[in-house]
Amino acid sequence: MIALRQTNSVFKCIIRSSSPALGEIQRYLSPIFVVARFYSAGVMEVEALRKLVMEKQSAVDKQGDAVRALKAAKVAKEDIDKAVTSLINLKLDLKSASKELQAKISDEGDSGEGAALSKEAFRQAVNNTLERRLFYIPSFKIYRGVAGLYDYGPPGCAVKANVIAYWRQHFVLEENMLEVDCPCVTPEEVLKASGHVDKFTDLMVKDEKTGMCYRADHLLKDYCKEKLEKDPLLSVEKVNELKQVLAVLDELSAEALGTKIKEYGITAPDTKNPLSDPYPFNLMFATSIGPSGSSPGYMRPETAQGIFVNFKDLYYYNGNKLPFAAAQIGQAFRNEISPRQGLLRVREFTLAEIEHFVNPDDKSHSKFQNVANLEFLIYSREEQMTLKPPVKIRLGDAVAKGTINNETLGYFIGRTYLFLTTLGIDKDRLRFRQHLQNEMAHYACDCWDAEIECSYGWIECVGLADRSAYDLKAHTEKSGVPLVAHETYPEPREVEKLVITPAKRELGLAFKKNQKMIVESLEAMDEVEALELKARLESEGKAPFEVCTLGQTVTLTKDMVSISKELKKEHQRVFTPSVIEPSFGIGRIIYCLFEHCFYTRPSKAGDEQCSVFCFPPLVAPIKCTVFPLVQNEKYEATARFISKSLTAVGISHKIDITGTSIGKRYARTDELGVPFAITVDFESSVTIRERESKVQIRVSVDEVASVVKEVTEGQSTWEDVLWRYPTHTTNSVDE
């Protein structure tokens, strides 16, 4: 369950690592943006803030204990309600203080307003190239488009296919995961069980005259930011108040938001009309399954639920053994109220999700040692709370110290690091940030986000959560089908136990094909239900019994089930597995990759800046281009021959036989991030040019496809082949 939330955060200077050590080559970089800062630093001292957060945390803990004690003592409902209200208020206080602390941390390292502009300029430069070369196209453009919907054009589509293929190899194949492929159309009851029907909402306000809709928090945020940025006469108190509002924005209730909007006199931005009170809008695309109108459904908001509902079959498929992981890659949908942030906040996107099921008592991972020595930026809860920056730490140490809750979660964090950096994400702009206590759902055990820094700030691209047994329990409860695992004890144990023995023969005679569902429902009863049923059967001889999975109530007689408490030898334990969920937002990863791979360098003549995407061959949409140096039948025939040999070895490529200058054609391939360009300047031998170094080698026509294949697929590096073939020096002004 990836929560596509976004953090406002420091935007750091891009320092690109230099290209392979080739003495004569220089890397030209355009340092067109540096660091950004949105609004001025707070007033309160950091230490004081930290102390405040600690105090509030302890107040919340105490009140939580008090509520639990009241519940256990079964005091009157209004007393419990009162205590709960007070707990909620304390939590809100805590969140507000924590948020302010976080905002303070984000302020560190910021440096003035001009930087925000160059950040925008950089983003504009990347996006111009992406749109011009059809990496993306606004969907349905000839019909004026739809906000939040984008197509991948040919190179974008190829990059996406490469990223997904590598994900499948790196995760599914490597771990022998059970991949499934479920429909997007999902019936309501599944999403009712998962909580999406009730809770997957944003707060919305409507223009009372035109009916135009806005996200309530966006309007409040825009108001506060504009005030802070543009009103020089604000008092210190007002500045603090507005900053406070920004800090707790995500946590405000509908009432609190409405109050603030009224208080500040915020009106509809387009018309200045008054606004309605905020109310929740469900973010799922609703539809109806079948023609009757009586089966509501939604386009799935995530792929995870398709795995959870199949747990029983998948566990069986895995030989009834834990741990195992299932995975799914597919579309997910989110009907945003008003999408912002271009390619990062869209209404339809591809998710790749893993659900790794484990015994809650043993979250070790047999392959953890393979990743334990990785070192990368980890931003623990403690560092966030003590205002320290993220630190580079050995993964094995983070797990050993308990910073990361368990080996399995740690293993996936390590594998995610390897996945992202292999794709070309800059390791210095990638960090794993732990959720603060107040960010996590009550049932979650530990959560981390892989955050990648781009021009929008630090963006959550992968969520890694230990969700304990929550999802399987929710579906067990709603469906009546037990989603559980079994553990066989080495030695049987003697325990007093509720024994439910459905009489299958009698049930079969009475209920025919429904027998199986009834048996499963009987076996799924908890102790209270079972003892009630037993009492009724004993007193009346028969009893009604609701079978959720059938959607009906049947009448059972005494001979159909035996219920008793017995001293039994237990040979096994039945339990709900915990699930550890790495969830990848493929589109966000790709967008960040585009920003990390983009740079400009001057043309040889020095008169213009050329855009380059330095994709690794693994990701590059096209692996190589083939150019005849001049338009000439012989060279074109050679080019076609080479094209055929490249197709034969499975290397995607493009022939360019336009008469454009060779320099311009190189520039075009650089813009698409093509790593290698073959130029046909003889019939027997040709040159291969590497994008980053611009160095060319001379290779015979018969060998060229296999050389490109080996450097593209990673059997050799460019440095390896540099030793094997003569370097080619060109006299052209273009290069």
Add this chain to the structure above:
Amino acid sequence: MIALRQTNSVFKCIIRSSSPALGEIQRYLSPIFVVARFYSAGVMEVEALRKLVMEKQSAVDKQGDAVRALKAAKVAKEDIDKAVTSLINLKLDLKSASKELQAKISDEGDSGEGAALSKEAFRQAVNNTLERRLFYIPSFKIYRGVAGLYDYGPPGCAVKANVIAYWRQHFVLEENMLEVDCPCVTPEEVLKASGHVDKFTDLMVKDEKTGMCYRADHLLKDYCKEKLEKDPLLSVEKVNELKQVLAVLDELSAEALGTKIKEYGITAPDTKNPLSDPYPFNLMFATSIGPSGSSPGYMRPETAQGIFVNFKDLYYYNGNKLPFAAAQIGQAFRNEISPRQGLLRVREFTLAEIEHFVNPDDKSHSKFQNVANLEFLIYSREEQMTLKPPVKIRLGDAVAKGTINNETLGYFIGRTYLFLTTLGIDKDRLRFRQHLQNEMAHYACDCWDAEIECSYGWIECVGLADRSAYDLKAHTEKSGVPLVAHETYPEPREVEKLVITPAKRELGLAFKKNQKMIVESLEAMDEVEALELKARLESEGKAPFEVCTLGQTVTLTKDMVSISKELKKEHQRVFTPSVIEPSFGIGRIIYCLFEHCFYTRPSKAGDEQCSVFCFPPLVAPIKCTVFPLVQNEKYEATARFISKSLTAVGISHKIDITGTSIGKRYARTDELGVPFAITVDFESSVTIRERESKVQIRVSVDEVASVVKEVTEGQSTWEDVLWRYPTHTTNSVDE
């Protein structure tokens, strides 16, 4: 645009070709079904029927000419309407006769009723294995499922990924196609332009008391079939009437269907309640984009529209050159009224579609010679009309004779044949059937379906259509953006021409950012519109002008556009390209593949039948399994070592270390269609067993991964490696 229509048709005997020529091996086949027949043959003689069809065709042609003449003569509307009504009636007559003719063809070769049962039994056997081994899972099963929605479980998902990867290699990479990836959520106006909002419907009736919905044609079909099958007292006239109804079922209007339902006294099958009149139900899943409720949208019914709306950008990306092809793989949705036919008729499915854009005056294909010598079953319109069976014919001859309209269409038919047979579709149960004249849309130039025979009959799995310029013209008209191509003449030509010259400067000053849209709309005017605008501007000095793309009407003044008719030298021609569209129903292909690859053979002991899927390695969900012969730490270590080397070379595999007998473990892998099994019976060397022949060879542990890789990826055949390694003979009773 794949029309997922289904034909009732002959079900032929499966004669499986025998496995590679290995002398000692026998193939055991279970001939559990043979041939089917639904209802008895007609009464009319074939020749008479054929003559009738010819007559009716000529009557339709004549009346069509008459209507065109009346329209040209601009006679009164009611006269034209009358003539059109008469044309429609003649067409319906023609369709009815053609259908009866087709039904007659389908009857040929049928052989009695018992066969229908064994066909069912075969399907049951395949589907049992598919469900038991989780190739498919009914979606949301624990919530009692949703009709027409299925999940692919792990092996099904792997097969699907393999089929899609091969499709991408065989089509996209081979032809340098421009692949795009567009959203499923589509705004209404796009599907209004394509015709789906108005015409993508099925006729539905409702139970007047319960509101339960049924497909009107299904009820009528069921009624007729049951009467024909079960009522021995039917008169010859009644038999003919019912057969006639079945023949024209697809073509009946809502009124005609309603009349028949009333006439036969058909009631709701579940309740026997009366039924409503039939009315059209749109088969798209409807939704709403954004929160306002004012932007209706649908889940796309096909992927093709995403390509058409991007034509302009894609043409530019291709250097403004024709021909080129674009492709898209993705989900499509169809909200069936009441899905039947299990895995073939589903509510969500994956399509892979190609739109190949060509100059309508030149549909030759530069690579046609590569496929011209292929020979396979072609079922031309002429053969269907003359009641001959499909014939094996050389593709080059079919195009030369004009049976297939043009080389490009022929090329894709050939490539589709290669694609399907390489996957493992039996070439003797694959045919390319041409649409009859009355099956094609009026704008289509020639249409063929790749039909695969399975237990449901001959199933349309790929549609190959030359759709002329229809789709691009429809979107040009609705959006106002010209989706056209340009052809430069070798020599300029002098022609009288309408010249529209928007004054960009004046338009820019007056309309700012809207200038571009207005210029495009002005340039897109046809002659009539342009001359009207010219007249009004000249008489009044200004004129209103509707800009579709802006959704508003602007006021133009005389200085903003110059319109004239001039003698001009034309250097180029502007035209709407034709599109040739191969459209693949991936799910249907996979299901047919499962049936074609399934067979049973007795276990060695001969006491039971074992199921086998003989997938080619390309398609197999898992390429090999690894078993330690007995449970033993040393063998298990060796197995893990082999597993690691297989992962390193990218071969998907599964370890099975259960203590189950080796024969049972082989049977399990056969059921999943795993082509190779590695058994660890020493620490230094192991055996590899090939699924079809069950022959084993002995290979050293260090070599085993590379041997499996080369036979799996096709660098070597199993026969090749048989010569290189010693054959292993087992003494186990299991094998």
